[in-house]
Amino acid sequence: MTGAAKPRIELVDAVKVFSGGDVEAAAVRGVSLRVWPGEVFGVIGQSGAGKSTLIRLMNALERPTSGRIFVDGEDLAALSPAALRRRRRRIGMIFQHFNLLQSKTVWDNVAVPLRLEGGLSAATIKARVDALLERVGLTALAGHYPSQLSGGQKQRVGIARALACEPKVLLCDEATSALDPETTEQILTLLGELNRELDLTVVLITHEMDVVRRVCDRVAVMEAGKVVETGEVVEVFLNAESPVTRRMLGEDDRLPLRSGSARAFRLTYRGEAARAPFLSQTAKATQIDFSLHLARAGEIKGEPYGQLVVSMEGARLDDALARFQAAGVHIRELQP
Amino acid sequence: MSPLFANVDWAEIGKATLETLGMLGGSMLLTVVLGLPLGVLLFLTARGQLLASAGLHAALAFAVNVLRSVPFIILLILMMPLTLALVGTSLGVRGAIPPLVAGAAPFFARLVETALREVDPGVSQAAQAMGARNDQIVLRFLLPEALPGVLAGATVTAIALVSYTAMAGVVGAGGLGDLAVRFGYQRFQTDVMVVTVVLLLILVQFLQMIGDRLVARVSHR
Numbered sequence: 109m110t111g112a113a114k115p116r117i118e119l120v121d122a123v124k125v126f127s128g129g130d131v132e133a134a135a136v137r138g139v140s141l142r143v144w145p146g147e148v149f150g151v152i153g154q155s156g157a158g159k160s161t162l163i164r165l166m167n168a169l170e171r172p173t174s175g176r177i178f179v180d181g182e183d184l185a186a187l188s189p190a191a192l193r194r195r196r197r198r199i200g201m202i203f204q205h206f207n208l209l210q211s212k213t214v215w216d217n218v219a220v221p222l223r224l225e226g227g228l229s230a231a232t233i234k235a236r237v238d239a240l241l242e243r244v245g246l247t248a249l250a251g252h253y254p255s256q257l258s259g260g261q262k263q264r265v266g267i268a269r270a271l272a273c274e275p276k277v278l279l280c281d282e283a284t285s286a287l288d289p290e291t292t293e294q295i296l297t298l299l300g301e302l303n304r305e306l307d308l309t310v311v312l313i314t315h316e317m318d319v320v321r322r323v324c325d326r327v328a329v330m331e332a333g334k335v336v337e338t339g340e341v342v343e344v345f346l347n348a349e350s351p352v353t354r355r356m357l358g359e360d361d362r363l364p365l366r367s368g369s370a371r372a373f374r375l376t377y378r379g380e381a382a383r384a385p386f387l388s389q390t391a392k393a394t395q396i397d398f399s400l401h402l403a404r405a406g407e408i409k410g411e412p413y414g415q416l417v418v419s420m421e422g423a424r425l426d427d428a429l430a431r432f433q434a435a436g437v438h439i440r441e442l443q444p
Numbered sequence: 445m446s447p448l449f450a451n452v453d454w455a456e457i458g459k460a461t462l463e464t465l466g467m468l469g470g471s472m473l474l475t476v477v478l479g480l481p482l483g484v485l486l487f488l489t490a491r492g493q494l495l496a497s498a499g500l501h502a503a504l505a506f507a508v509n510v511l512r513s514v515p516f517i518i519l520l521i522l523m524m525p526l527t528l529a530l531v532g533t534s535l536g537v538r539g540a541i542p543p544l545v546a547g548a549a550p551f552f553a554r555l556v557e558t559a560l561r562e563v564d565p566g567v568s569q570a571a572q573a574m575g576a577r578n579d580q581i582v583l584r585f586l587l588p589e590a591l592p593g594v595l596a597g598a599t600v601t602a603i604a605l606v607s608y609t610a611m612a613g614v615v616g617a618g619g620l621g622d623l624a625v626r627f628g629y630q631r632f633q634t635d636v637m638v639v640t641v642v643l644l645l646i647l648v649q650f651l652q653m654i655g656d657r658l659v660a661r662v663s664h665r
């Protein structure tokens with residue numbers, strides 16, 4: 109994925125400052141990143157971190173104050189207005205509030221981008237819209253208006269519309285933030301399928317950890333206009349370095365309970381390590397005592413992981429830690 | 445003829461009705477033709493919009509406000525030379541149409557602007573994101589979305605025009621309102637007043653009903 113291929117999207121030191129009257133707001137403060145063809149790239153951060161501005165730089169809905177943005181090697185700033193419009197047709201976008209036309213039926217909403225192209229025959233448009241609606245499972249609702257649809261159905265229309273011109277990239281600005289958990293799950297599943305079926309590169313911004321964990325391959329964590337951490341989702345989640353990421357994960361490095369000489373650790377493991385009973389085996393072998401403060405387990409993109417917060421004491425504590433390491437467990441000592 | 449309506453000359457009433465409808469039809473058509481683009485321009489030049497231009501917006505808004513603040517009866521008189529130049533006469537139904545349009549088009553333009561402002565800004569964003577040109581954004585996204593508001597505005601404007609036409613008698617345009625003023629009010633012919641007012645009421649009701657139906661037909665919220 110990150111081999112010899114050229115990045116689909118590349119930001120080089122992108123800065124965006126909004127100057128409204130006398131106040132200046134730096135929404136994006138020097139972000140460089142690469143999104144590779146075919147990956148699902150997540151950007152996570154709290155509200156106001158600059159995520160929307162960042163994603164809007166990728167289709168030039170916002171112009172950078174400085175820095176450059178490349179899509180398929182093309183500098184967006186160098187494109188003529190007409191070339192930029194053509195380029196945008198190859199970059200789909202979906203939104204938190206769907207942004208559908210209330211005045212048009214589901215079918216016509218999906219046809220809108222095709223009609224903008226001009227020169228496509230009615231038969232071509234019909235075939236394409238029918239196929240898209242079929243793919244997102246909305247054939248039966250083709251004649252309905254958006255106001256008659258549920259949130260999940262509206263987002264499916266948004267997805268079909270975004271894919272109408274066969275883009276290589278799909279930008280998703282909080283696409284599931286207005287949806288309930290079950291619908292979110294369905295939409296994320298659909299996005300994952302489309303990513304594989306169409307080799308579609310997906311950039312997905314969200315403030316929800318779960319969304320990233322469900323579908324993203326890589327993630328960038330944003331805070332106050334900067335990317336503070338970036339990498340494979342599993343790595344970033346399990347070995348979160350930055351305070352922001354840890355806060356978003358709900359991790360707390362202060363130890364709630366403490367007793368005597370015990371030292372506290374957060375143990376993180378995934379894949380094969382998650383299947384082995386390493387804690388009890390190690391405790392038996394090294395005769396350490398431990399108390400468990402917190403445990404959680406789950407899956408990231410289908411891979412099992414687990415995380416424990418334990419305090420441990422015993423003469424052979426170092427031996428125990430070495431055994432954990434050998435079992436592929438990531439260890440971080442928590443400060444009292 | 446019923447003694448109840450002793451003063452009513454039905455032929456006169458028929459003629460006045462046609463004059464009112466003529467003034468209304470002609471001025472409404474031109475009001476839409478001029479007011480719609482003006483409203484779109486007011487909207488597009490406002491801050492944060494596609495053609496944002498503080499200077500142009502202020503100039504347009506000022507012109508609109510001037511026309512809207514002049515009482516219609518004054519506008520009618522002030523415009524006489526211009527009307528003469530435009531339509532060759534400042535009298536009759538034809539002479540009434542330019543001042544009617546000058547009074548109603550700015551009003552309608554403001555209603556169009558308001559209707560466009562009520563369109564979810566996300567729609568325009570989605571349009572830009574899918575590579576629409578500015579003219580496409582207006583014609584294929586904004587106006588269709590604002591259509592219920594625009595039609596409701598057109599209904600209000602048409603009804604306002606009905607009452608403006610009553611003053612057009614000043615330039616000899618005739619019409620039902622003129623009849624009501626000249627006979628009903630100035631000559632105390634209450635029956636004429638009643639008949640003309642009832643006819644105007646029917647016209648207004650009819651316009652409102654048509655307007656409401658059109659709005660309902662294009663609303664899918």
Ligand SMILES: Nc1ncnc2c1ncn2[C@@H]1O[C@H](COP(=O)(O)OP(=O)(O)O)[C@@H](O)[C@H]1O
Nearest residue numbers: 126128133135154155156157158159160161162
């Ligand atoms: N058009 C704009 N004008 C002025 N400030 C803006 C604009 N868009 C965003 N901002 C500011 O930039 C910052 C980042 O906003 P945004 O990119 O929407 O963050 P996020 O999507 O992460 O919530 C915020 O402080 C916001 O107020």
Ligand SMILES: [Mg+2]
Nearest residue numbers: 159160161282
């Ligand atoms: Mg946002």
